[in-house]
Amino acid sequence: MSSSGTAPAYRRLSVDERRTQLLVHALGLFANRPPEDVSLDDVAVSAGVSRPLVYRYFPGGKQQLYEAALRSAADELEQCFTEPQTGPLTERLSHALDRYLAFVDGHDAGFTALLQGGSVVETSRTNAIVDEVRRNAAEQILTHLGVAGKPGARLGMAVRTWIGAVEAASLIWLDEGKQPPVEELRDWLVDHFVAVLTITAAGDAETAALTQRALSMEPHDGTVGRLARRVLPVVADATHLL
Known part of the structure; x- marks a missing residue:
């Protein structure tokens, strides 16, 4: 028992929280590498969990995880x-x-x-x-x-x-x-x-x-009005086109 205080209590993630965690880490990997270069081991390491845990949530493997992340x-x-x-x-x-x-x-x-x-x-x-x-x-x-x-x-x-x-x-x-x-x-x-x-x-x-x-x-002082007033000086010398 520590005399310096109580260590932070470990909180087990719920099913939804764990799934969200895995999806967040998977998206980060898929965004920075070609999808074919990302493995379930990579996702497990990034999320700090075991490979079997990733499979437990996504038994269809990497393709299921990838589609779930995109979804x-x-x-x-x-x-x-x-x-x-x-x-x-x-x-x-x-x-x-x-x-x-x-x-x-x-x-x-x-x-x-x-x-x-x-x-x-x-x-x-x-x-x-x-x-x-x-x-x-x-x-x-x-x-x-x-x-x-x-x-x-x-x-x-x-x-x-x-x-x-x-x-x-x-x-x-x-x-x-x-x-x-x-x-x-x-x-x-x-x-x-x-x-x-x-x-x-x-x-x-x-x-x-x-x-x-x-x-x-659209109001006079709104987006379109301001745009029109910015465009007019640009085309002011093009009246010969009219």
Whole structure:
């Protein structure tokens, strides 16, 4: 018995806590190495547990662990674009991006592993997990635009293209040491969406109607107003094009 005090009591993790612990360590490994180079032994060492314990939770082996890790990241990421349908569109999009980029910032390994799962690991299940996140994000954005039913080809392409740009920008942001500051990245991505939507509207009646309705809800001192005032000096000397 120690005279210097009582040692911290050991607390056995619950089933859910242990499973979460293993998934967190697995995501970290999968994010930084090709999935085929990560073994269950690596996960066990990273988590400070035995290999049989990892197998106890994931009897299907590494593939089951990998898919479960991707699913855990995807489930959280899918919630980011859920936003009440009130207020200007750009404000809603800013709130969604705040959550999305907070996930990227706080779970950079999980985010990287999730996107790698759609391109590195050639299985239909892992591809489906990543595609589900993208599809859910697109559906949420189209809902905020007021689209009922299936969007036209150009509008659908515009939204999906922007989602791809958000993914790419997030990965570049991580590679660049999380610079520029996250607020600047968010604002740039919102501006990027407005630009993509406006350009698409110039050649597509469906997108034009939705864009005009969305812009009518934007305040003068809001995101779109500030963007317009920044763009005008850039194109001021291009009046010969009109």
